[in-house]
Amino acid sequence: SQQGEEDPQALSIQEGENATMNCSYKTSINNLQWYRQNSGRGLVHLILIRSNEREKHSGRLRVTLDTSKKSSSLLITASRAADTASYFCATDAGSQGNLIFGKGTKLSVKP
């Protein structure tokens, strides 16, 4: 079963705009990760946020985590055409500590 559910399923924006993607999950977690997948390629790890952290930054990426609402958001500022990809959240809520991935948000950044 899916633990993380990303919202929206698809997002189309213009270059330079900010993109916000949300992830909701069902059970308690120790940490949450975000990954990017370019078409036809493997997933690339972006950022990991622990359950005792509320916000984390990496370059143009900002991730927040609200454990009381069981949700996280990924903000990409000043988006570029190269940011076009699918973005997945993953939680460590698997029964054996394995990662469970959501179905992703497909982001399209138009030049």
Added chain:
Amino acid sequence: DSGVTQTPKHLITATGQRVTLRCSPRSGDLSVYWYQQSLDQGLQFLIQYYNGEERAKGNILERFSAQQFPDLHSELNLSSLELGDSALYFCASSVGGGREGNQPQHFGDGTRLSIL
């Protein structure tokens, strides 16, 4: 480049056949994971090996099996293939073998399996 190598990139075969997918993890990583990605099911965890031993098992069918060799490369064997097995199969690796949600995973570019 993630450092994880998967071969072959594409595989086309027929129902009932058997195939082997191969993965070389990133240098220094002891854990290998296998995932299946399809449009309807998303990314599904299949199995994890750590330093040659099975560590965690997910939604892996009995027709599928995997192993990790002493040089840490891994193989995923898929047998009695069905049309529904058509998917992208990814291998990922990480350094440790504990609660792996605490570590980033590094993904290969996958093997696209098409069953005709």
